Amino acid sequence: MAQAHALQVLVEALRRLPGVGVKSASRMAFHLLQHDRAGARQLAQALQHACDSVHHCRLCHTFTEHEVCETCQDASRDRSKLCVVETPADQSALERTQAFRGLYFVLMGKLSPLDGIGPQDIGLDRLLDRAGDGVVQEVILATNFTAEGEATAHVLSERLKARGLKVTRLARGVPAGSELEYVDLGTIAHALHDRR
Amino acid sequence: MAQAHALQVLVEALRRLPGVGVKSASRMAFHLLQHDRAGARQLAQALQHACDSVHHCRLCHTFTEHEVCETCQDASRDRSKLCVVETPADQSALERTQAFRGLYFVLMGKLSPLDGIGPQDIGLDRLLDRAGDGVVQEVILATNFTAEGEATAHVLSERLKARGLKVTRLARGVPAGSELEYVDLGTIAHALHDRR
Ligand SMILES: [Zn+2]
Ligand SMILES: [Zn+2]
Numbered sequence: 001m002a003q004a005h006a007l008q009v010l011v012e013a014l015r016r017l018p019g020v021g022v023k024s025a026s027r028m029a030f031h032l033l034q035h036d037r038a039g040a041r042q043l044a045q046a047l048q049h050a051c052d053s054v055h056h057c058r059l060c061h062t063f064t065e066h067e068v069c070e071t072c073q074d075a076s077r078d079r080s081k082l083c084v085v086e087t088p089a090d091q092s093a094l095e096r097t098q099a100f101r102g103l104y105f106v107l108m109g110k111l112s113p114l115d116g117i118g119p120q121d122i123g124l125d126r127l128l129d130r131a132g133d134g135v136v137q138e139v140i141l142a143t144n145f146t147a148e149g150e151a152t153a154h155v156l157s158e159r160l161k162a163r164g165l166k167v168t169r170l171a172r173g174v175p176a177g178s179e180l181e182y183v184d185l186g187t188i189a190h191a192l193h194d195r196r
Numbered sequence: 197m198a199q200a201h202a203l204q205v206l207v208e209a210l211r212r213l214p215g216v217g218v219k220s221a222s223r224m225a226f227h228l229l230q231h232d233r234a235g236a237r238q239l240a241q242a243l244q245h246a247c248d249s250v251h252h253c254r255l256c257h258t259f260t261e262h263e264v265c266e267t268c269q270d271a272s273r274d275r276s277k278l279c280v281v282e283t284p285a286d287q288s289a290l291e292r293t294q295a296f297r298g299l300y301f302v303l304m305g306k307l308s309p310l311d312g313i314g315p316q317d318i319g320l321d322r323l324l325d326r327a328g329d330g331v332v333q334e335v336i337l338a339t340n341f342t343a344e345g346e347a348t349a350h351v352l353s354e355r356l357k358a359r360g361l362k363v364t365r366l367a368r369g370v371p372a373g374s375e376l377e378y379v380d381l382g383t384i385a386h387a388l389h390d391r392r
Contacts, residue, residue: 004259006246013242016235018227024215026285029246031214033259034304037247039212044243046209047228047236050202054229063200063229089222108230181219 007033059130061123062088062106071104078102080137084127084156086110086144090180094142099189102140105130110143111152119155127156131165138166140195144179145172168195203229255326257319258284258302267300274298276333280323280352282306282340290338298336301326306339307348315351323352327361334362341368 007029014025032040056062057069064070071077071091081102085091091104107122131139139160143149153169160167171194173187174180180188203225210221228236252258253265260266267273267287277298281287287300303318327335335356339345349365356363368386370379 004246004250004261004265006242006249006261007259010242010246013235013239016228016232016239017224019220019223027215028213030283030285032212032243033246033250036212039209040243040247043209043212044240044247046202046206047240047243050200050206050225050229051233051236051240053202054200063203065200065202069200087226089226 056108057106060104060106061108061126062091062104076101079135081140082131082136082138083140083142085142085180086149086152087181090142090144093180093183093185093188094192097185097189097192099192100140107143107152110148111155112148119159122152124156124159128159128163131160132163136165138168140192141167141169142180145170145174145176146179171195252304253302256300256302257304257322258287258300272297275331277336278327278332278334279336279338281338282345282348286338286340296336303339303348306344307351308344315355318348320352320355324355324359327356328359332361334364337363337365341366 010029010033011022011025014020014028015022017025020028032043053065054063055065057064057072058067059072060069062069062071066073078101081100082105083091083094083100083102084105084107085094086107086109088106088108091106094100094104105123105127107127109117109122111117111119111122130136139156141153141156143152143156157167157169170188170191173191173194174183175187206225206229207218207221210216210224211218213221216224228239249261250259251261253260253268254263255268256265258265258267262269274297277296278301279287279290279296279298280301280303281290282303282305284302284304287302290296290300301319301323303323305313305318307313307315307318326332335352337349337352339349339352353363353365367390368383369390370376370383370387376384
């Protein structure tokens with residue numbers, strides 16, 4: 001088929017998005033070029049700008065445009081409690097409960113030996129440094145209650161306890177097998193309160 | 197949540213893609229920034245380049261980087277037959293059959309009164325001009341066999357016939373390789389009616 005080369009390149013580039021196969025990519029390219037070129041140009045700029053300006057917070061490792069993110073900079077936060085989550089979306093879910101006023105450490109992933117993701121890929125050393133700053137009194141493990149999340153919590157717990165830190169885990173109010181991002185806020189709030 | 201502004205802008209821009217809600221957009225943004233910044237930059241460039249260089253073929257209205265697309269330029273094509281399709285993907289499907297060596301007209305859509313898409317939005321005047329060039333002898337309507345595709349074919353057929361053009365429609369029938377027992381009754385009825 002004599003399809004425009006720039007269009008083929010666009011379809012290939014869209015396929016790098018997670019969950020997008022060749023059919024969806026073609027549909028997306030068609031939609032953008034036929035009906036929403038302004039949206040396409042906006043997306044191009046947003047991608048470029050995010051790649052240029054978004055990096056990791058020096059303290060909690062989440063995405064930020066500053067050296068230290070706004071949450072870590074917030075002087076009203078209880079700096080003695082550090083909550084460890086897998087992703088910014090999980091942190092966001094915890095924040096929406098308004099049940100936690102401490103600080104966070106965002107792993108930006110989880111242990112997954114099958115995918116070759118080991119302790120260093122989720123910033124274990126950085127977490128140990130962060131939790132060992134002498135101010136943090138308790139590390140609350142809020143990784144997901146999936147097999148990988150539990151394994152991650154287990155490994156982190158061992159290593160943090162070996163440094164003499166108090167380690168707690170969200171209570172099992174959260175249904176097993178579910179991801180925080182999709183759990184209702186009340187359940188998350190209870191799980192925070194009942195942490196063990 | 198103190199989420200990086202550039203990240204929020206990116207999530208919003210990704211939501212303009214068809215079929216992408218806020219959860220998928222967040223997942224896409226996270227994936228690109230955490231695991232595939234090269235892919236993000238490539239996508240930005242591909243979008244920009246496609247917007248700058250892809251426009252419509254003067255003759256068949258499909259996407260091309262030239263004034264006239266490669267198919268329309270192909271001197272070996274039978275210029276007396278013009279096949280009307282809804283999208284480049286439909287044209288592509290027909291090309292893969294290798295059963296048609298004429299030329300195409302791509303509507304880049306279909307009639308859809310509920311969405312406010314009328315005859316001018318699918319280039320009716322352009323099609324009438326194109327089909328009335330004195331060389332085209334037969335217009336083959338290959339819009340989809342959906343309610344909207346059939347309605348589109350009906351309207352185009354009326355207008356083309358009013359110009360004295362010969363208009364045909366792809367045959368409706370039993371798909372190759374299928375057993376009658378498992379084919380829906382409407383399809384069998386159509387196949388009976390269109391028997392040759
Ligand atoms: Zn931070
Ligand atoms: Zn053309």
